[in-house]
Amino acid sequence: MSNGNLVNESRRNFLRVGAAGAGALALGAMSNGTSPLASKLAKATPLPNHKRLVVINMLGGCDGLNMLIPVTGSVATIYQTRRPTIGFTQGQGLSLTGGPNVSEFELHPSFVNLQARWNAGQAAFVQKVGYPNKNLSHFVSEDVWSYGARSGIASLGGLAPGWVARYGNLYAPTSMGLASIGVGRRLDFEGATSNPFLVSSVESFRYDIDYHYSNNHALRREVIENILSLQPATGTKGQVAAAAEAAYTAEAQMTQAIIDYEAYETTNSIQYPLRAGSATSLTNMGRRLRDIALLIYGGFETDIFYTGIGGFDTHSDQSARQVSLFGEIDDALGVFFTDLSTQGVWNDTVVVVISEFGRRNYENGSDGTDHGHANTMIVTGGPVNGGIHGDPLLDADLNAEYLPYSTDFRDVYRNLIQGHLGQNAAPIFPETQPTSSTINVV
Amino acid sequence: MLRRLSALAIPLICFSVLGLGNTGCSTSEDKSNVPVEEDLSSVNQLSQEDRIYFLQRTHFGFRPQDLQRLNQMGYENYLDWMLSLQQDPTLEAQALSATVADKDFPNTTEVARWWEWLMVHNDNPFQEHLAMFWHDHFATSDEVLDAQSMWWMFNHINLWRFHGTDNLRSLLYQMATDWVMLIWLDGYVSTKNAPNENFAREFWELFTLGADNGYTQADIVEASRAFTGYRRVLAANNAGPGRDQYVMVFDNNRHDNTSKSIFGLTLNGNSQQEYQDMVDLTLANKPVAEFICRKLWEYYVYPNPPQSVVDNLAGDLRQSNYDMKTLFKRIFLSKAFFSPTAKRSLIKSPVEHNIGFMRTTGLEVSPSRIDSSLIDIGQRPSQPPTVNGWPSGESWLSSQALLERANFLRDCVYYSHESAQSGVDVGDLIPGNKTSAPEVVDHLAWLLQVELEANQRQACIDYLNTDRNSGGNFSDPWNFQDPVDRNKKIRGLLYILGQHPSYQLR
Numbered sequence: 038m039s040n041g042n043l044v045n046e047s048r049r050n051f052l053r054v055g056a057a058g059a060g061a062l063a064l065g066a067m068s069n070g071t072s073p074l075a076s077k078l079a080k081a082t083p084l085p086n087h088k089r090l091v092v093i094n095m096l097g098g099c100d101g102l103n104m105l106i107p108v109t110g111s112v113a114t115i116y117q118t119r120r121p122t123i124g125f126t127q128g129q130g131l132s133l134t135g136g137p138n139v140s141e142f143e144l145h146p147s148f149v150n151l152q153a154r155w156n157a158g159q160a161a162f163v164q165k166v167g168y169p170n171k172n173l174s175h176f177v178s179e180d181v182w183s184y185g186a187r188s189g190i191a192s193l194g195g196l197a198p199g200w201v202a203r204y205g206n207l208y209a210p211t212s213m214g215l216a217s218i219g220v221g222r223r224l225d226f227e228g229a230t231s232n233p234f235l236v237s238s239v240e241s242f243r244y245d246i247d248y249h250y251s252n253n254h255a256l257r258r259e260v261i262e263n264i265l266s267l268q269p270a271t272g273t274k275g276q277v278a279a280a281a282e283a284a285y286t287a288e289a290q291m292t293q294a295i296i297d298y299e300a301y302e303t304t305n306s307i308q309y310p311l312r313a314g315s316a317t318s319l320t321n322m323g324r325r326l327r328d329i330a331l332l333i334y335g336g337f338e339t340d341i342f343y344t345g346i347g348g349f350d351t352h353s354d355q356s357a358r359q360v361s362l363f364g365e366i367d368d369a370l371g372v373f374f375t376d377l378s379t380q381g382v383w384n385d386t387v388v389v390v391i392s393e394f395g396r397r398n399y400e401n402g403s404d405g406t407d408h409g410h411a412n413t414m415i416v417t418g419g420p421v422n423g424g425i426h427g428d429p430l431l432d433a434d435l436n437a438e439y440l441p442y443s444t445d446f447r448d449v450y451r452n453l454i455q456g457h458l459g460q461n462a463a464p465i466f467p468e469t470q471p472t473s474s475t476i477n478v479v
Numbered sequence: 480m481l482r483r484l485s486a487l488a489i490p491l492i493c494f495s496v497l498g499l500g501n502t503g504c505s506t507s508e509d510k511s512n513v514p515v516e517e518d519l520s521s522v523n524q525l526s527q528e529d530r531i532y533f534l535q536r537t538h539f540g541f542r543p544q545d546l547q548r549l550n551q552m553g554y555e556n557y558l559d560w561m562l563s564l565q566q567d568p569t570l571e572a573q574a575l576s577a578t579v580a581d582k583d584f585p586n587t588t589e590v591a592r593w594w595e596w597l598m599v600h601n602d603n604p605f606q607e608h609l610a611m612f613w614h615d616h617f618a619t620s621d622e623v624l625d626a627q628s629m630w631w632m633f634n635h636i637n638l639w640r641f642h643g644t645d646n647l648r649s650l651l652y653q654m655a656t657d658w659v660m661l662i663w664l665d666g667y668v669s670t671k672n673a674p675n676e677n678f679a680r681e682f683w684e685l686f687t688l689g690a691d692n693g694y695t696q697a698d699i700v701e702a703s704r705a706f707t708g709y710r711r712v713l714a715a716n717n718a719g720p721g722r723d724q725y726v727m728v729f730d731n732n733r734h735d736n737t738s739k740s741i742f743g744l745t746l747n748g749n750s751q752q753e754y755q756d757m758v759d760l761t762l763a764n765k766p767v768a769e770f771i772c773r774k775l776w777e778y779y780v781y782p783n784p785p786q787s788v789v790d791n792l793a794g795d796l797r798q799s800n801y802d803m804k805t806l807f808k809r810i811f812l813s814k815a816f817f818s819p820t821a822k823r824s825l826i827k828s829p830v831e832h833n834i835g836f837m838r839t840t841g842l843e844v845s846p847s848r849i850d851s852s853l854i855d856i857g858q859r860p861s862q863p864p865t866v867n868g869w870p871s872g873e874s875w876l877s878s879q880a881l882l883e884r885a886n887f888l889r890d891c892v893y894y895s896h897e898s899a900q901s902g903v904d905v906g907d908l909i910p911g912n913k914t915s916a917p918e919v920v921d922h923l924a925w926l927l928q929v930e931l932e933a934n935q936r937q938a939c940i941d942y943l944n945t946d947r948n949s950g951g952n953f954s955d956p957w958n959f960q961d962p963v964d965r966n967k968k969i970r971g972l973l974y975i976l977g978q979h980p981s982y983q984l985r
Binding site: 236237243254267268276403 | 665668672673675676677680684685690691696823824826855857864865867870873874876877878879881882883885886889890892893896930932934935938939941942945946947948949952967968970971974975978979980981983984
């Protein structure tokens with residue numbers, strides 16, 4: 038058969054890899070079905086001085102008042118009155134008197150590793166974060182966070198609907214510029230022009246081989262790559278072809294990154310948290326943060342990583358559920374910190390923990406809380422200005438049904454994009470905001 | 480009036496339907512300035528390609544025997560049969576025995592495999608395809624059920640399978656009082672003393688109206704009081720001695736029977752009947768028909784329909800007092816459904832892709848592999864990710880999703896090889912007189928409805944005439960008579976064609 042031009046250079050959006058250099062994989066890899074593209078790869082190593090943002094979404098609407106807990110003064114009294122069953126009192130949470138030295142709040146007892154970051158001056162909390170005209174629907178509220186706009190797509194004037202996509206299109210326009218792990222294809226990525234890397238897990242990102250005919254299978258892959266490159270670029274079929282080409286390319290590079298990261302992990306005794314009772318299976322949050330660390334180690338030029346876990350919609354049985362959920366996040370964050378420090382990239386990394394809304398100030402009849410509005414955001418990382426940011430919590434805030442917002446979430450994102458990623462945030466959030474605050478978490 | 484259609488395209492007879500909207504019994508002489516993609520009048524004649532397209536759209540891919548059945552019955556009779564959603568006791572029994580050990584105490588895996596098995600084997604695949612539409616729309620996951628209530632999920636899925644074309648008024652009531660739904664959205668803990676807003680909110684936001692479309696938070700609070708009273712109880716020996724199961728009961732003592740103020744109107748206390756009253760109140764006052772018609776159109780015809788199309792269909796749906804069979808027939812008979820705008824405008828969901836490939840090729844993998852593949856790709860029937868259902872359209876074109884699709888094709892060609900050894904020959908897909916390399920490529924491309932460019936077709940023919948060993952490619956002329964060649968290369972060609980961009984579209 039004709040050998041064909043496997044790669045349509047004009048259209049294929051090659052991923053960027055780390056250091057240039059000789060191919061690490063022998064051509065013989067082709068015979069076991071690995072793409073010929075793999076031969077172009079260098080050994081993985083993290084990109085130096087590359088700024089990264091990791092977004093962790095606590096899906097379902099996290100109750101921030103039980104995460105960063107008021108423990109002194111009248112706000113604490115009101116808080117305890119409104120939450121007689123599920124509220125905390127002073128001394129039940131983790132002290133924040135280390136590091137930036139705050140005594141008015143304590144941290145939920147599950148956040149042991151975050152407390153260590155706080156003590157090192159590398160954890161910040163932004164209080165009363167939200168957006169105008171609250172909406173109690175998970176889906177509307179998530180859309181607002183994903184769009185980065187309150188009035189929907191129209192207010193963006195033809196730009197990509199998702200704020201992450203808008204960032205990528207401007208500042209990180211490669212297939213690996215943006216990555217989403219374990220949370221599906223979120224609206225945040227909608228409209229990205231570069232087929233961003235959206236996977237349930239890195240490990241699952243592999244083309245399986247027909248072992249009955251391994252050699253013929255390698256030929257099949259070559260024919261497919263040829264056929265994709267022959268597809269006219271126009272229309273939906275052209276779009277599908279481009280997406281499929283990106284998938285084949287990414288798979289080859291990922292295969293190599295996994296091999297290299299596992300060797301590094303063993304050498305440095307990095308162990309992400311295991312599921313209870315399992316010797317091998319990681320927790321969801323552990324697996325996802327490990328995947329992000331793997332991509333960083335693999336040398337991919339990713340600016341924004343997006344991940345999360347669900348279960349925060351605590352209408353009932355909130356206390357036990359938060360212990361488990363916060364613990365899962367905190368355990369994984371602890372190893373992530375060690376891993377990235379070992380890689381030498383913690384000082385280039387900021388992690389922001391968000392949720393679509395907070396919850397009602399008062400508990401409901403089922404030991405839970407119903408949908409609310411403003412919430413507390415967590416920001417941690419090497420470059421972070423530790424401390425409590427945003428406007429103070431007032432008696433009136435807690436006496437209200439819903440915690441009112443005073444910092445628009447986009448003001449925090451703006452700060453992260455400009456202060457950390459070093460890009461102009463104005464085109465990312467073009468919608469006019471009624472409220473604007475200056476936030477300096479980085 | 481609509482054209483009566485017949486596969487033989489003989490006498491075209493007008494018959495009366497509803498007598499409204501844009502349903503004039505047009506003749507070919509009619510000059511209409513409605514663009515064909517908005518034309519809801521009935522098609523006059525269908526080509527073979529049109530019929531195959533219809534099957535691709537609504538049937539998890541197309542099989543020659545499906546086409547044969549359609550042609551024998553005639554299109555409109557076929558629609559009537561397909562929409563009747565009959566229960567075939569033999570099929571139902573086979574599905575259970577193939578996938579479920581104890582139907583009173585299934586586990587979540589068995590439930591998923593049971594439905595997936597039905598999707599592959601039901602001779603009326605529309606029944607399962609439509610059920611997936613409702614399952615995505617009224618998205619409810621069995622993850623909230625425990626061992627003693629998991630059996631409810633059969634009834635829940637069968638609601639969509641057997642009643643998916645019921646009158647919308649009835650369907651909404653059955654949905655609102657479905658036992659799994661009552662767990663999923665906290666209806667079973669919603670009481671007069673502590674009404675829970677969860678179901679009330681989603682009833683309007685996701686199920687009937689859309690977000691912020693004509694209701695207020697105050698309406699939600701009031702409606703949550705109407706949706707009160709159900710309770711889950713453990714019924715001793717319900718499935719035989721020592722086999723306790725949960726059941727759901729309506730407990731009037733937990734129901735808030737005082738009057739409610741909703742949409743500025745008064746809803747009087749009416750005990751359990753308030754679930755139906757809430758449906759009726761919403762249908763009578765709000766644009767439910769528009770919401771449902773738009774969503775159905777986007778599932779079956781093309782994305783982002785013009786408002787005029789939605790309004791036209793919704794008007795008819797209301798006039799018919801929410802008769803869904805009439806609505807479906809109108810859509811599937813419309814010129815718009817067969818318009819160029821509609822064809823290949825929809826991206827296959829993973830379920831459509833995977834089930835379709837197995838049905839079309841007959842290369843079926845085990846229930847366990849069908850299920851694990853759909854888990855990997857992120858669309859396991861019986862477990863939508865949220866009450867908002869699955870993402871759709873381009874969201875299924877992520878690198879991971881495309882790779883998982885390819886890996887499922889690989890599973891089909893790889894695992895079917897074992898059955899080939901025991902007598903099943905993939906060469907049976909090829910008609911006996913079409914065994915040259917170009918004929919094989921053309922036939923399989925037709926079967927999978929893949930649109931090959933000329934140079935892509937040539938690449939496929941070249942593939943059949945080539946093989947590879949550790950030393951590289953070598954010439955190996957295609958020989959249909961050679962069973963090794965046949966099994967290796969036809970499987971390979973199916974794997975290749977299934978990754979063609981056009982195969983991702985329906």
